Amino acid sequence: MxxxxxxxxxxxxxxxxxxxxxxxxxxxxxxxxxxxxxxxxxxxxxxxxxxxxxxxxxxxxxxxxxxxxxxxGAPERRAVTWNATAQVRPRNIVMMIDESVRADFVDLSPGNSYTPNIAALADRFVDFGPAVSGGDCSVYSNAILRLTASRRDLAHSVNTNPTIWQYAKKAGYRTVYIDAQSTAKAVVLLGSTNFMTVREKRDIDKAYFIDDVQMDRADFRLIDILRGELAGSRPVFIYANKNGAHFPYDWSYPASEAVYGPTVTSAGKDTVATRLASYRNAVRWSVDHFMKKLFESADLSNTAMIYTSDHGQAMKVGKSTHCTIYDPDPRVGLVPLMAYTADPTLRARFAIGAAANRGKASHFQIVPTVLELMGYSPADIASEYDESLFAATSRPPQFTSGDIFGLFSDSVHWNSIDLSLHYLEPDAQRLQPNMASAKADGP
Ligand SMILES: [Zn+2]
Known part of the structure; x- marks a missing residue:
């Protein structure tokens, strides 16, 4: 082994x-x-x-x-043969990949009590959600994005396509990876995360791991790193894995921020109701407060950002929260998907794409979108990929479960999800914040 x-x-x-x-x-x-x-x-x-x-x-x-x-034997990964020729493109590009954040827990409607900060930022984003993830495990969803997999031929493309770093470097971007889930010590000891190989790492100019803060502060440390990189002298492409809201949820936020309860920790028991309270707290902290802090502290004026989560989350006690292979709960594929840009022309294109993809936007549309942002030609991209987020996808919303590399079996498991359905648990709708412990501002 x-x-x-x-x-x-x-x-x-x-x-x-x-x-x-x-x-x-x-x-x-x-x-x-x-x-x-x-x-x-x-x-x-x-x-x-x-x-x-x-x-x-x-x-x-x-x-x-x-x-x-x-x-x-690892299959040979292709070199980038296309050229990034577009004259107008974002100076900086960010792929912000959250962890275990389910679409219907991130509410953009004004004045909602669950995620009011991101709701206040709703006019900054173009919302493609709810969307469907690529896989229902962190490793597979991130591999689909970083290894630029195509929906047309997943197992082959994920093994042989150039990595997102190769495309970014060829297009003239400095490449930065921020991993808010791993410590450098662990990475040195054992390798890295999410199937990242030594060969892939050669095309990353700078990789950050977060050692110096508590787990519930890792996403805010990520913002500090991001702000510094965006302010650098060269155009930069950043792929960031957030710490997010992974199970057990109570580890993702400070105890003082437990505004919904009783939580799994405070009740001392693991039920659907306590899980939902804990999860609401985790999303409130690591998505809602995170976004407020991000927009307050980083200069995003020359940056295009795609925000999503690696997969969603199922809330059944005694069952896997995600990463199941056979007959997965559709909620594990239910993810937020938003685009941010300050450029009005690009924003208008995103808005047209969001309207065209209502109820079917997918992780598989992200890579062709980012390649176009990097300056590659739509004709080249269309030779390898289906529609980007700028045009209506012809695919029904589906996510994979289990192996996508052809390592364990020849066929990929595809699971359908109806993105028009209401998936929120009744207990999640009944939760009221304990305002006594809710702080007015974030970290
Ligand atoms: Zn994950």
């Missing part, structure tokens, strides 16, 4: 006693749990690890994938 190129995401700082114990165990006995989980993953075609501790799941998945790549 090739552990040298495996990945792990240990939270930046460990405060919970349970998590401490897991990490402590892992430091002393790293191989045994990884082997057990790898066996579970193998038995379930690459998606069986989601119910297991967060830090082991990507490790086991990558261990399995790395083992397969080593024994079968």
């Amino acid at each position: 090739a552990f040298g190129v495996t990945s792990i995401s240990i939270p930046p700082a460990v405060t919970g006693a349970r998590l401490s114990r897991w990490v402590g165990r892992m430091a002393w006995l790293p191989l045994l749990p990884i082997l057990i989980i790898a066996a579970v993953v193998y038995a379930k075609d690459g998606g069986g690890s989601s119910g297991l501790p967060k830090q082991f799941a990507p490790l086991a998945l990558s261990a399995m994938a790395a083992e397969r790549i080593v024994t079968q």
Whole structure:
């Protein structure tokens, strides 16, 4: 088994006693749990690890994938043959990928009590959501985006297409990766996250990992890094993985920000109602406060940004929250998808695209959009991809579950989702904030 190129995401700082114990165990006995989980993953075609501790799941998945790549030989990845010729393009491009954020928990309607800050920013965004994710696991959704997979031939394209970094560099952008889910120490020890290989990393000019803050502050540290990079002297392409709202949700926000309750932690029990309260708190902190802080502190005037989440979330106690392979709950594919630009012409194009893609916008439309933003010609892009976010997709909304690399089986599992349906749980609609503990401003 090739552990040298495996990945792990240990939270930046460990405060919970349970998590401490897991990490402590892992430091002393790293191989045994990884082997057990790898066996579970193998038995379930690459998606069986989601119910297991967060830090082991990507490790086991990558261990399995790395083992397969080593024994079968990694396919050759193409060089970029296209040229970025467009004269007018954003100086900076940001792909902001959230973690476990479900579309219907991010409310853009004015005055709503759940996510009022992002609602106040609604006129800055063009909203494509609710949208469908590429996969229902972090590793697969991020691989689809970073490895520029095409919906036309997923398994082949994800293995052989140039990476998003290769396209960005050829187009003249400095390439920056910000990973708010991993510490540098863990990455040095075990590789990196989300199937990122040594070869992929060669095309990243600067990779940031977040070691110096608590887990519930990692996304705000990400903003500091982003602000610095956007203010640099060269045009920059940034791919950022947020810490977001991964299960267990109470680790994603400070205890003082528990305005919905009782939470899983405060009640001391894991029920659908307590999970929903905890999840509302996590989204309020890591999406709603995050966006307020981002727009307050970073100069985004020369930047185009695509914001989405890697996958959605299911709220059934005793079942996986995401990353299931067979018959997944549609909520695991239900993600927000928004575009931001200060350029009125580009914004108008996004608005036309959003109207045309209502109820069917997909992660698979993001890469062709970003390639066009980088300056590649629509004709070249159309030779490899279906419609970008600028035109109506002809595909029904579907997300994959399980392996997409052809490592575990020859066929990809596709799951349909009806984006016009109402998926919000009744308990989530009944939650009222405890205003006594709600602070007026963020971090
Ligand atoms: Zn994820």
